[in-house]
Amino acid sequence: MLLVPGLVVIHPDQLLPAARSVSPEGDLLLEFPAGSPVVRAATRARGDELTAVLDITDVAPVSVPHRIRGRARIAGRLTSVPGRAEPGRIVLGLEIVEVSVDDLWGAEEVEPDAFRDAVADPFVAHEAELLQHLHAAHSEEMATLSALLGDRSGQPECACAAHRPAAVPVALDRFGLRVRFVESGGDCFDARFEFPDPVRDIGGLRRAMHTLFEAASC
Incomplete structure (x- = not known):
């Protein structure tokens, strides 16, 4: 959602860019319908006087307690970028001044x-x-990952399936998989499973997941 000081809209979705990308210079390129309130505000501004903040909420794509994975705020100066959009749309450029991220890995400031x-x-x-x-087709294999947690899992000595916490995959990147374990009482905790080596494609990911599940079943 693109927040512009003083701009009031009827529907919040008028502040949602239809597409976004990053220019080689590091500016955010945000595409809006030509008649949107944000575009009107940007085209009427003089010079670089219009500031804006892109407010991003990252939600886990699977159903899990505490589903918001992170938030980011990107603040900068907003201008129109002519000649970059299809008919009926306008591209706005956000020249980045400040970036902050608060996610599963912690909170930090990011230099432009x-x-x-x-x-x-x-x-x-x-x-x-x-x-x-992973959640729909491999839930049983996901649950076996609790065997790799050792004392951190807080499980009883019985490691049978009936006593395992539910395991929901919440984040995935080339370095590993983050899983949220949800216990029968509703308590939950996260565990991060690092891959032996960074994976670059689906084939590498398949092999890394097979190795992970195999280690959990031993």
Whole structure:
């Protein structure tokens, strides 16, 4: 959601960009319908006087307690970018000044240059689909991962399936898998399972998951 000081809209979805990308210079490129309130505000602003904040909420693509995985705020100066959009749409550029992230890995500030130079994880476009597949088709194998937790799991000595906490995959990247274990009383905790080596494609991910499940079943 793109928040512009002083801008009031009738429907919150008018603040949602239809598409977003990052320019080689590190600016955010946000696409809106040509007649949207945000576009009107940007085109009427003089120079770089219009500031805005892109407020991002990252929600786990599977049903799990505490489903919000993280939030980010990207603040900067908003301008229109002519000639970059299809008919009926306008691209707005957000020249980044400040970035803050608060997610499963912690809270931190990100320098604009670091944001510009960051490389997307190879699974960013498919993470939701992969997590949903793991949850729907491999729930039994996921539950066996509690065997790798040792004393951290807080489980009774019996490790049979009836006493295992439910295991829901909540995040996946080239370095590993994060799982949320939900116990029968409703308590939950996260565990991160690192892959032996970073994976680069689906084939590598399949092998890494097979190794992980095999280790849990031993």
